[in-house]
Amino acid sequence: MTVVESVSTSAPVPPPAARARSVGGSPVRDILAVTARPEVINFAGGLPAPELFDADGIAEAYRAVLAEEPARALQYSTTEGEPGLRGALAVRMSVRGLPTDADDVLVTTGSQQALSLLATVLLEPGDVVLVERPCYLAALQAFGFAGARVVAVPGDERDGLDPQALEELVVRERPKLLYTVPTFQNPTGRTLPGGHRAAIAAVAARHGLWIVEDDPYGELRFEGERVPWIATHPGAEDRTVLLGSFSKVMAPGLRLGWLRAPGELRRACAVAKQAADLHTPTVNQLAAARYLADRDLDAHVRRVAAVYRERRDAMLAGLSDALPEGASWSRPEGGMFLWARLPSAYDTTELLARVVRHDVAYVPGAPFYAGEPDRSTLRLCFVTQTPEEIGEGLRRLRAGLRG
CATH class of the missing domain: 3.40.640.10 (Type I PLP-dependent aspartate aminotransferase-like (Major domain))
Structure with missing residues (x-):
């Protein structure tokens, strides 16, 4: 009995739509994946504090x-x-x-x-x-x-x-x-x-x-x-x-x-x-x-906001020591995020890998821009850590930014 080996002649499948190919992915996704490690103090997330959920x-x-x-x-x-x-x-x-x-x-x-x-x-x-x-x-x-x-x-x-x-x-x-x-x-x-x-x-x-x-x-x-x-x-x-x-x-x-x-x-x-x-x-x-x-959702939100305010204040208190001379940052009246701009010589995307080695993370500002980005910017989320953890995270951030 003769065995005939088949040779695959399958044509490739069509590619994804142009819109999917053009959007691409996040330039920092791979780096930020390591922030799942429990030892990393993560200022990069956009997550509310889970311990404050009314479970x-x-x-x-x-x-x-x-x-x-x-x-x-x-x-x-x-x-x-x-x-x-x-x-x-x-x-x-x-x-x-x-x-x-x-x-x-x-x-x-x-x-x-x-x-x-x-x-x-x-x-x-x-x-x-x-x-x-x-x-x-x-x-x-x-x-x-x-x-x-x-x-x-x-x-x-x-x-x-x-x-x-x-x-x-x-x-x-x-x-x-x-x-x-x-x-x-x-x-x-x-x-x-x-x-x-x-x-x-x-x-x-x-x-x-x-x-x-x-x-x-x-x-x-x-x-x-x-x-x-x-x-x-x-x-x-x-x-x-x-x-x-x-x-x-x-x-x-x-x-x-x-x-x-x-x-x-x-x-x-x-x-x-x-x-x-x-x-x-x-x-x-x-x-x-x-x-x-x-339930009273508004009362719950007030309790959450009071905790978030303490955490915002802890971050604001430590930024002058954590960031290099010449940096500036926002003082939000609410929400979850604080925005910082370092001197123009800094590229926060390039710096992120070095900072993560110090077990702390932020989000570089560049992906948030339509058009030419400001590469010296970064976003910090202040709601998911306690004031003590924020203080330690800012000390790590200072070490990471100074190499």
């Missing part, structure tokens, strides 16, 4: 939902989200100065999904998106995957983007949308002043521009007065999408976010969400609604 309250909400309505909790739901949760979210926005009905709200699987839905619905390849300088990294990725051309709006260190520069760019570039995190921004921690917010709303109204206002950190205020949302200003009513999330105030593992948007755009996002995941998990939505009904 008992959340667990009780799940138990109640599964005991009282298990069939509903474990069943498919509507794409727009559970009515009880949408109603509770509408109330929370209304009492904060933005009149909202349940029908104005679409529940999403984290606010990151809201960004993806908006990119899908609003953007064609080549469309222009305006962002802050620097900007939340995952937003840059979402817009990049949609094929958008992302342009940064000039601004200053303290107050963020400049409304006059925004208007000039809107006239020149004809963008589809402006994306902003105006309160306790990621990565800088800065807050856009009220006057700037009103001016942005007026620019959008004059020139026909969507505003995507992302507010995952706004409730984590330590000091100062709350600044009203851009969405509350005249001219912004029919063109602002407000994004929110329970990730920083309840728990990120719930994967619960939402968007509030004008009707036609909200309905288009619901269709896009249906194609993506049908709906956000029903049991998570019902448990969150039950938690809001039975």
Whole structure:
């Protein structure tokens, strides 16, 4: 019997779409992977402090939902989200100065999904998106995957983007949308002043521009007065999408976010969400609604913010010794992040590997920029370590930066 050996003549599979190839990955991902080691004091993460989660309250909400309505909790739901949760979210926005009905709200699987839905619905390849300088990294990725051309709006260190520069760019570039995190921004921690917010709303109204206002950190205020949302200003009513999330105030593992948007755009996002995941998990939505009904989320957030303030203060107290002469840094009134700029001779991406060898980590600033980055910048998260751990981490950072 003759055995014939087969020779594979299989053709290669088609490559990924151009948008996937063009976005690429994070230049620091491999280096930061080592920060999972328990001995590393990690200022690089964007994670809330897990020891502050109201685990008992959340667990009780799940138990109640599964005991009282298990069939509903474990069943498919509507794409727009559970009515009880949408109603509770509408109330929370209304009492904060933005009149909202349940029908104005679409529940999403984290606010990151809201960004993806908006990119899908609003953007064609080549469309222009305006962002802050620097900007939340995952937003840059979402817009990049949609094929958008992302342009940064000039601004200053303290107050963020400049409304006059925004208007000039809107006239020149004809963008589809402006994306902003105006309160306790990621990565800088800065807050856009009220006057700037009103001016942005007026620019959008004059020139026909969507505003995507992302507010995952706004409730984590330590000091100062709350600044009203851009969405509350005249001219912004029919063109602002407000994004929110329970990730920083309840728990990120719930994967619960939402968007509030004008009707036609909200309905288009619901269709896009249906194609993506049908709906956000029903049991998570019902448990969150039950938690809001039975517990005082605002009191919980105040307790968390008080701890975060102590940790921010500990980091601020040690930065002058940790960073080289000539460095500067922000003093956020809330949120999770602090932004630092070293003298121009420093490249924080190149320095990271050396710093990690001292068992401490930060995020280099370069990936947060659309266009030419400032390579002397870095982001520090101050919420996941105790004041004592922060002090030790800053001593390690000083050693790492000095070689």
